Amino acid sequence: MAKLVWRVKLVAERHPGVTTETELACIERDADVGLAELGLRLDEAKRLTAALQAEMVPAQMAALGECPRACEACGRRLAAKGHYGARFRSLFGDVPVRVRRLFVCPCRGEGEAKSVAALDFGGDAVAPELAYVTARYAALAPFGKVAALLSELLPLGGTQHASTVRNRTLRVGAEVVQAHAAESVNQPAAPAPGPVVVGLDGGYVRNRHRGEGRHFEVIAGKVIQADGAQHRFAFTRTGPAATTEAFRAALAAAGVDANTPATVLCDGDAGLWRLQREVLPGATVVLDWWHAAVRFEHALQAARSLGAGTADAPLADTAIRGLERAKWRLWHGRWPGCRRRLAALCRWAGRESLREVAGIGRLRQRVAGLLGYLERNEAALVPYAARRRQGEPIATSFVESAVDEIISWRMNKAQQMRWSRATVQPFLDVRTAVLNDTLEDAFRRRHPGFRPANDDRWPAAAAA
Numbered sequence: 349m350a351k352l353v354w355r356v357k358l359v360a361e362r363h364p365g366v367t368t369e370t371e372l373a374c375i376e377r378d379a380d381v382g383l384a385e386l387g388l389r390l391d392e393a394k395r396l397t398a399a400l401q402a403e404m405v406p407a408q409m410a411a412l413g414e415c416p417r418a419c420e421a422c423g424r425r426l427a428a429k430g431h432y433g434a435r436f437r438s439l440f441g442d443v444p445v446r447v448r449r450l451f452v453c454p455c456r457g458e459g460e461a462k463s464v465a466a467l468d469f470g471g472d473a474v475a476p477e478l479a480y481v482t483a484r485y486a487a488l489a490p491f492g493k494v495a496a497l498l499s500e501l502l503p504l505g506g507t508q509h510a511s512t513v514r515n516r517t518l519r520v521g522a523e524v525v526q527a528h529a530a531e532s533v534n535q536p537a538a539p540a541p542g543p544v545v546v547g548l549d550g551g552y553v554r555n556r557h558r559g560e561g562r563h564f565e566v567i568a569g570k571v572i573q574a575d576g577a578q579h580r581f582a583f584t585r586t587g588p589a590a591t592t593e594a595f596r597a598a599l600a601a602a603g604v605d606a607n608t609p610a611t612v613l614c615d616g617d618a619g620l621w622r623l624q625r626e627v628l629p630g631a632t633v634v635l636d637w638w639h640a641a642v643r644f645e646h647a648l649q650a651a652r653s654l655g656a657g658t659a660d661a662p663l664a665d666t667a668i669r670g671l672e673r674a675k676w677r678l679w680h681g682r683w684p685g686c687r688r689r690l691a692a693l694c695r696w697a698g699r700e701s702l703r704e705v706a707g708i709g710r711l712r713q714r715v716a717g718l719l720g721y722l723e724r725n726e727a728a729l730v731p732y733a734a735r736r737r738q739g740e741p742i743a744t745s746f747v748e749s750a751v752d753e754i755i756s757w758r759m760n761k762a763q764q765m766r767w768s769r770a771t772v773q774p775f776l777d778v779r780t781a782v783l784n785d786t787l788e789d790a791f792r793r794r795h796p797g798f799r800p801a802n803d804d805r806w807p808a809a810a811a812a
């Protein structure tokens with residue numbers, strides 16, 4: 349039977365006009381072809397790209413070693429100090445490389461490292477694109493699944509494990525994303541183009557170190573710009589000073605500082621309001637309407653069952669009416685009236701003559717709890733109805749979705765992973781960078797030449 353054969357040859361031109369030819373692959377097919385044999389197969393593509401990589405990388409390293417290097421301080425040519433071996437881990441396989449070493453210039457004096465590599469491979473010699481792809485998908489899917497997917501599609505060296513994916517992702521968080529954020533503190537982002545809405549919420553992550561408590565708290569939130577652009581952030585709640593700084597830095601990355609007109613919404617947690625007072629003291633503060641409404645609903649449930657099945661049942665109407673009027677006043681921004689109503693209801697439920705009424709104690713407790721909650725958040729009670737008519741936010745549901753996407757779904761429910769305060773922050777940083785679509789920029793800053801933003805070298809591909 350007739351066979352079709354393709355030999356894939358690499359023509360390298362390492363010096364102008366001097367070419368060398370290497371066969372990278374030989375692909376064969378029978379003429380009587382089935383659908384599964386039509387075109388290039390994944391295993392062939394993997395072998396082909398790995399063979400190309402194995403040719404390119406050593407040639408580049410050899411050429412780099414031949415480049416003369418001069419001292420940045422005095423211009424003197426640096427002397428060679430042999431080579432060392434390393435394994436370059438790339439999207440297209442592991443490639444052994446010889447890295448040229450150079451003596452440090454004598455003008456740098458004593459106390460400096462004695463030699464320096466011609467190319468800094470970092471601690472683990474992982475190609476930036478491999479680190480990027482790994483971290484990007486590890487932020488969205490379980491580590492084991494990412495390992496399996498990458499191994500299936502790419503000619504990666506060795507078996508990929510969930511732990512490799514996890515460790516690489518944490519490194520990206522610490523060395524690429526956090527470094528990028530630290531740089532941004534010195535070069536602030538463009539100021540927000542108008543008033544912003546900031547939502548804050550807390551969530552819990554399971555702790556792998558039992559001694560420090562079963563869970564620890566992560567604060568997550570979102571900044572929504574006047575033009576609708578969203579910027580998510582998340583940090584662990586540590587000491588008060590560190591937490592305040594983390595919040596300030598998260599806002600700075602979105603171009604927000606103490607002078608930016610801002611509205612801050614949260615569920616009434618005292619620690620979250622403390623952050624707001626320290627970082628955005630001039631902001632308009634709004635207590636999330638639904639958190640207040642849920643407490644009203646709990647009190648109403650107690651009111652409805654008041655004296656159930658006894659001659660006291662009509663008392664329920666009195667309690668329900670009192671609560672509904674209080675809620676109506678709060679909704680329309682009439683807090684003093686709401687407070688009077690709730691206080692009166694509390695006194696009523698505490699009357700000696702009603703002491704024997706079934707469920708009266710529970711009602712009194714819930715109304716007192718509601719009143720206390722509203723009093724603690726008095727400064728953040730706003731005319732909710734009017735705000736809503738004007739299209740201004742009154743609820744933190746937009747923040748809770750951020751908490752869900754950053755913490756809960758990924759870190760507690762689906763993954764069943766345990767974290768420590770130290771390891772969770774780099775992961776949170778990668779995850780928020782992916783959700784904010786800033787991970788690629790962070791890599792660009794860390795590695796010059798990484799995925800050029802205006803790449804016009806592939807006109808045919810772009811047009812296809």
Ligand SMILES: [Zn+2]
Pocket residue numbers: 419420421422423424453454455456
């Ligand atoms: Zn020098």
